[in-house]
Amino acid sequence: MNDPLSKLKEWFQGGSLMWALLGLLTLLAYDFVFVDGFFRLEVRDGHLYGTVIDILNQGSKTMLLALGMTLVIATGGVDLSVGSLMAISGALAAVLVTQTELSLALVIPLALTATVLLGAFNGMLVSVAGIQPIVATLILMVGGRGIAMLITGGQIVTFEHTGFVFLGNGHFLGIPFTLTLVLLMLIATSLLMRRTACGLFVEAVGDNETASRFSGISTWTVKLSVYGFSGLCAGLAGLIAASNIKAADSSRVGEMMELDAIFAVVVGGTALTGGRFNLLGSIIGALLIQTLTTTMITQGVPPAIAPVPKAIVIVAVCLLQSEKFRTEVAGWFGRRANT
Amino acid sequence: MRRFLPLMATFAVLIVLFAAASLMYERFFTARVIANLFSDNAFLGITAIGMTFVILSGGIDLSVGAVLAFTTTFIASLIADHAWHPLAAIPVALLIGTLFGGGMGFLIQRYELPPFLVTLAGMFFARGMAFVVSTESITIEHDFYTTLQDLKIVVGPKAKLKIGALIFLGVLGLAVFLAHWTPFGRNIYAVGGNETSARLMGLPVARTKIMVYALNGFCSALAGVVATLYMPSGNPAVGTGLELDAIAAVVIGGTLLTGGVGYVAGTLGGVLIFGTIQSALIFDGSLNSWWLRIAISVLLLVFILLQRQLSRFTTSPKN
Amino acid sequence: MLFGIDVADSGSLQIDGQPCVINHPRKAIAKGLAFCSEDRKGEGVIPTLSIRENLILAMQASRGAFRLLLRAEQDQLCDHYINALNIKTPNAATPIGNLSGGNQQKVLLARWLAMQPRLIILDEPTRGIDVGAKAEIEKLVRSLREKGMAVIFISSELEEVVHTCDRVAVLRDRRKVGELTGGEITEQRVMELVAHHE
Numbered sequence: 030m031n032d033p034l035s036k037l038k039e040w041f042q043g044g045s046l047m048w049a050l051l052g053l054l055t056l057l058a059y060d061f062v063f064v065d066g067f068f069r070l071e072v073r074d075g076h077l078y079g080t081v082i083d084i085l086n087q088g089s090k091t092m093l094l095a096l097g098m099t100l101v102i103a104t105g106g107v108d109l110s111v112g113s114l115m116a117i118s119g120a121l122a123a124v125l126v127t128q129t130e131l132s133l134a135l136v137i138p139l140a141l142t143a144t145v146l147l148g149a150f151n152g153m154l155v156s157v158a159g160i161q162p163i164v165a166t167l168i169l170m171v172g173g174r175g176i177a178m179l180i181t182g183g184q185i186v187t188f189e190h191t192g193f194v195f196l197g198n199g200h201f202l203g204i205p206f207t208l209t210l211v212l213l214m215l216i217a218t219s220l221l222m223r224r225t226a227c228g229l230f231v232e233a234v235g236d237n238e239t240a241s242r243f244s245g246i247s248t249w250t251v252k253l254s255v256y257g258f259s260g261l262c263a264g265l266a267g268l269i270a271a272s273n274i275k276a277a278d279s280s281r282v283g284e285m286m287e288l289d290a291i292f293a294v295v296v297g298g299t300a301l302t303g304g305r306f307n308l309l310g311s312i313i314g315a316l317l318i319q320t321l322t323t324t325m326i327t328q329g330v331p332p333a334i335a336p337v338p339k340a341i342v343i344v345a346v347c348l349l350q351s352e353k354f355r356t357e358v359a360g361w362f363g364r365r366a367n368t
Numbered sequence: 369m370r371r372f373l374p375l376m377a378t379f380a381v382l383i384v385l386f387a388a389a390s391l392m393y394e395r396f397f398t399a400r401v402i403a404n405l406f407s408d409n410a411f412l413g414i415t416a417i418g419m420t421f422v423i424l425s426g427g428i429d430l431s432v433g434a435v436l437a438f439t440t441t442f443i444a445s446l447i448a449d450h451a452w453h454p455l456a457a458i459p460v461a462l463l464i465g466t467l468f469g470g471g472m473g474f475l476i477q478r479y480e481l482p483p484f485l486v487t488l489a490g491m492f493f494a495r496g497m498a499f500v501v502s503t504e505s506i507t508i509e510h511d512f513y514t515t516l517q518d519l520k521i522v523v524g525p526k527a528k529l530k531i532g533a534l535i536f537l538g539v540l541g542l543a544v545f546l547a548h549w550t551p552f553g554r555n556i557y558a559v560g561g562n563e564t565s566a567r568l569m570g571l572p573v574a575r576t577k578i579m580v581y582a583l584n585g586f587c588s589a590l591a592g593v594v595a596t597l598y599m600p601s602g603n604p605a606v607g608t609g610l611e612l613d614a615i616a617a618v619v620i621g622g623t624l625l626t627g628g629v630g631y632v633a634g635t636l637g638g639v640l641i642f643g644t645i646q647s648a649l650i651f652d653g654s655l656n657s658w659w660l661r662i663a664i665s666v667l668l669l670v671f672i673l674l675q676r677q678l679s680r681f682t683t684s685p686k687n
Numbered sequence: 688m689l690f691g692i693d694v695a696d697s698g699s700l701q702i703d704g705q706p707c708v709i710n711h712p713r714k715a716i717a718k719g720l721a722f723c724s725e726d727r728k729g730e731g732v733i734p735t736l737s738i739r740e741n742l743i744l745a746m747q748a749s750r751g752a753f754r755l756l757l758r759a760e761q762d763q764l765c766d767h768y769i770n771a772l773n774i775k776t777p778n779a780a781t782p783i784g785n786l787s788g789g790n791q792q793k794v795l796l797a798r799w800l801a802m803q804p805r806l807i808i809l810d811e812p813t814r815g816i817d818v819g820a821k822a823e824i825e826k827l828v829r830s831l832r833e834k835g836m837a838v839i840f841i842s843s844e845l846e847e848v849v850h851t852c853d854r855v856a857v858l859r860d861r862r863k864v865g866e867l868t869g870g871e872i873t874e875q876r877v878m879e880l881v882a883h884h885e
Binding site for chain 1: 486499659
């Protein structure tokens with residue numbers, strides 16, 4: 030059990046990320062054949078540019094959300110409030126940066142602390158008050174945007190702060206800084222989950238909460254933590270979003286992104302009911318969505334219609350993950366073989 | 369009696385809110401304002417009623433806003449671009465909505481797919497299709513529509529119930545009847561309460577579940593029809609986030625998201641609460657729209673905690 | 688109740704002569720208690736996790752999330768108990784859901800035995816498992832007793848109880864109706880107590 034390959038497998042263990050990978054590769058193959066210059070990369074001013082880089086850059090928000098969402102879903106829950114939390118962190122940071130003299134080194138932690146605390150609030154509702162996750166996070170989903178708008182006074186707050194702008198638009202070692210952030214978060218989260226017992230506890234709680242509690246795991250700590258972590262990821266994503274447009278647009282930021290994140294997680298191999306999770310799978314799932322969107326834009330499909338293929342992919346993945354469906358399809362082939 | 373506690377709580381909140389607003393704003397407590405509550409929130413109301421049934425059965429439906437949008441563009445396109453008569457376009461749209469809902473219900477039931485994800489996909493699909501029909505708003509100009517729009521029942525000085533409110537009330541009545549006086553309604557409650565028991569009792573679980581989503585599809589489409597009467601146009605961007613408002617109204621109305629518990633009347637309360645807060649904000653003029661969201665979320669929190677306490681109360685075994 | 692799962696209506700608890708209140712399994716475990724539930728599926732087995740993960744779970748929980756048991760230690764524990772309890776499985780990485788009822792029960796027992804508790808509560812441990820595994824578990828319980836571990840063995844199978852226990856408390860309608868020790872323990876006596884033939 031000690032050879033490197035199986036160790037690698039266990040490191041990224043979880044549900045199968047095969048479908049996500051397959052989908053992504055299929056899409057990329059399509060792009061390779063039908064889209065000119067999709068894979069072209071060029072170096073300008075020491076930075077790497079190209080469609081692929083764009084995908085990685087724009088997908089960074091979804092990827093971050095998906096990281097947080099993975100752990101929440103792994104405990105058998107869901108976090109619908111991440112879009113609104115994004116709005117809040119962006120709003121807070123923008124307002125603090127434009128209306129106070131606080132340095133970025135203070136503003137960013139402040140904004141992130143806010144979303145972590147709000148995430149913990151979600152966690153409290155779920156673990157202590159025993160409220161269903163959909164309902165509990167619905168509260169912040171509805172109200173959080175109101176809070177964000179309250180912070181910005183209903184206006185779109187623009188800013189020019191170079192440091193803040195760098196977050197979403199800068200480059201580090203040739204690749205977009207956002208990508209660096211995502212990679213760091215992925216590595217940090219994976220280490221935290223697999224090099225400590227955190228991952229085990231999360232999976233245990235998601236798979237059988239009662240048995241976990243009887244074994245001595247503090248289930249409410251686990252749940253509180255994953256929602257807080259989701260808040261952190263959402264906060265980070267919100268900062269990037271604000272930085273991207275150099276403004277905090279509380280009413281529109283993060284809209285529908287929670288759904289993309291959930292989609293990425295499920296496609297990536299983590300079951301909606303909880304248990305084994307797969308962080309890398311969620312990242313790939315997020316890339317899949319982003320690639321889908323970008324591919325359609327290059328093909329001239331109006332972005333408003335983009336959700337249609339997304340819908341088909343979701344249903345396809347769900348069907349493939351459904352035992353009943355697989356048995357039924359296998360039955361068709363079985364019957365044909367017998368005639 | 370305890371069963372009705374959540375319902376009473378909902379209406380208590382409604383009365384308190386309405387009273388507060390009446391005290392704060394002149395001319396709030398008029399027949400006109402009350403009548404408008406029904407007209408202005410008709411499409412939320414119809415959507416929420418459909419959603420109540422889905423949630424009672426233990427499911428959830430995120431596609432309602434998108435189906436509404438699709439219905440509006442579909443009807444508008446048929447009337448404006450293809451010269452269909454509204455009386456032909458409307459039934460077709462309703463049929464499509466129902467079949468769409470039924471389709472989702474089929475996938476959910478037959479393959480045991482999570483309702484959350486299937487209806488999410490449905491939402492994406494319907495929203496995309498709404499834009500496929502038309503990327504922009506299409507105005508509807510037709511004599512039939514003008515006739516319908518002018519239709520009203522006067523209920524007080526300057527207070528009239530327009531066609532939207534009438535349809536809303538009609539749907540409400542039918543829904544209450546369906547829920548409490550038909551086998552279908554009883555089946556929904558049974559399936560939502562405990563699906564396994566329902567199946568063991570021999571109830572048609574599969575059919576009930578599929579039909580509940582079809583019913584909701586119908587309601588969303590009907591809400592779309594009402595929206596076209598209201599705007600009057602077809603707009604693919606309309607109804608974003610409507611599903612959340614509907615779910616909020618249902619929860620505030622006392623229906624448990626786990627299923628099996630709740631009343632359609634409660635949803636009416638939830639919708640009216642929504643409408644009252646919104647009207648109050650408009651009357652005030654100085655408070656901004658985001659307070660609506662904050663108020664609703666606070667109410668949601670309060671009601672959910674209340675429900676939680678009540679259910680703990682009723683299930684503590686003290687024998 | 689002993690294990691911190693339910694709340695007692697009355698009475699008190701003393702451990703080592705000190706009164707104490709246990710309101711969460713963690714506390715109970717810290718005091719040296721262990722509990723193997725009768726509802727294996729709902730309260731014991733974590734189906735998609737491997738045998739190894741199920742086995743070390745309680746041990747890991749008692750150490751907290753940040754002091755991970757070394758993989759070598761985990762493997763050692765697994766090998767030990769797979770052999771000692773004769774758990775039939777190709778290896779420790781198999782998902783526990785793939786095992787038979789009897790073998791699952793053995794893994795759960797191992798989970799608790801690894802904690803080396805002072806008192807272990809076994810609630811219907813032989814329910815729903817094949818005869819061979821049942822005999823093995825009974826043998827195991829007797830050997831635990833020999834080692835000085837206190838065992839509360841809850842069962843509704845008379846033969847088992849008579850065969851295995853030193854002291855029997857008979858409960859009817861949540862009340863203790865009698866206690867038997869040593870030679871008094873016969874199936875007949877137990878049935879009499881249950882049926883209230885005093």
